[in-house]
Amino acid sequence: MSLFLFKRLITLIATLVGTSVVVFLVLEILPGNAAQILMGPDASPEAVATLAQKLGLDRPAAGRYWEWVTGMLHGDLGLSYAYSSPVSELVLERMTLTVPLALMAMTLTTVLALAAGIYAAARHNKAGDVGIMGLTQVGIAIPNFWFAILLILLFSVQLKWLSAGGFPGWEDEGILGGLRALLLPALSLAVVQAAILARITRSAVLEVLREDFVRTARAKGVSQRATLWGHVLRNAMIPVITVMGLQFAELLAGTIVVETVFSLPGVGRLIFQSILNRDVIVVRxxxxxxxxxxxxVNFVVDVLYAAIDPRVKASDI
Incomplete structure (x- = not known):
């Protein structure tokens, strides 16, 4: 197991290094200048050049990359060009909303998808299966932002059960109040991902149901429910966990749009505002x-592979 984890850690570190290089280079070649945005379109070239020198934008790219990486390792993310405050404080403040939102959406996705996928597989080619698959097809076709608007119209405008946007804060409303404010955004993020995961779960469960050990368990008198939850589900979890790891990335990316729709002060909205301000250091x-x-998350998924199916670990050594 130690060799398995060591190889995964090496891959993780190499991936992070490569990602940092790509992120830095992509933002470097994008058009626009933070100094020009801050000074305004009517500023003189001399004033823009002076501000660019003050912000360090005139320095060589290699030196700025090294300073950025070493700063991250020491917890120093620099100062925001637009907000004139430490980037670490801005990010940590917004992460207290984005992380609970993504986790809440992932929880809803998992619960809805596993329940729907197993239910459909247990009733293969019956009315329940056809109905669930039809609903998942609709869920896949609905964009997150459009579904978010529908949720606002129904639960906020018509029924007036939930707020249409904004976040009261964890200190003012408490945990229950904060989760209530995040319910509609989390649901709008979860619907599409749950529809995809439900179809993957159904396919994986149906494949395992055809195995010999399942027929043996049924022949010994084990009930269908006990067979599904005690034997089939664990063996079907490898492809399901793979998709869940990818979906968490989709949920994090989806927060940029959903946080804008619901006016939530999260990391996604911070990125959107920083792009408009050409605040490259915050975006980066x-x-x-x-x-x-x-x-x-992908590293955790790899570790879960080995925990669920020891053959994965054995084949990697």
Missing amino acids: NCVMLLATMVVL
Whole structure:
């Protein structure tokens, strides 16, 4: 197991290094200048050049990349051009909303998808199966932002059960109040991902149901419910967990749009505002942070592979 984890850690570190290089280079070649945005379109070239020198934008790219990487390792993400405050404080403040939103959406996705996928597989080619697959097809076709608007119209405008946007804060409303404010955004993120995961779960469960050990368990008198939850589900989880790891990345990326629709002060909205302001240092650190979270999730998925199916670990050694 130690060799398996060591190889995965080496892959994780190499992926993070490569990601940092790509993120830095992509933002470097994008058009636009933070100094020009901050000074305004009517500023003189001399004033823009002076501000660019003050912000360090005139320095060689290699030196700025090294300073950025070493700063991240020491917890220093630099100062925002637009907000004139430490980037780490801006990001941490927004992460207290984005991380709970993504986790809440992932929880809803998992619960809805596993329940729907197993239910459909247990009733293969019956009315329940056809109905569930039809609903998942609709769910896949619905864009997140459009479904978010429908949720606002129904639960906020018509029924007036939930707020149409904004976030009261964890201190003011408490945990229950904060989760209530995040319910509609999380649901709008979860519907599409749950539809995809439900179809993957159904296919994986149906494949395992055809195995000999399942027929043996049924022949010994084990009930269908006990067979599904005690034997089939664990053996069908490898492809399901793979998709779940990829979906967490989709949920993090989806927060940029959903947080804008619901006016939530999260990392996604911070990235959107920083792009408009050409605040490259904030965009760079936020994108790197999201990429790091995705890589870490994939690392956890690899470890779960070995925990669920020891053959994965054995084949990798």
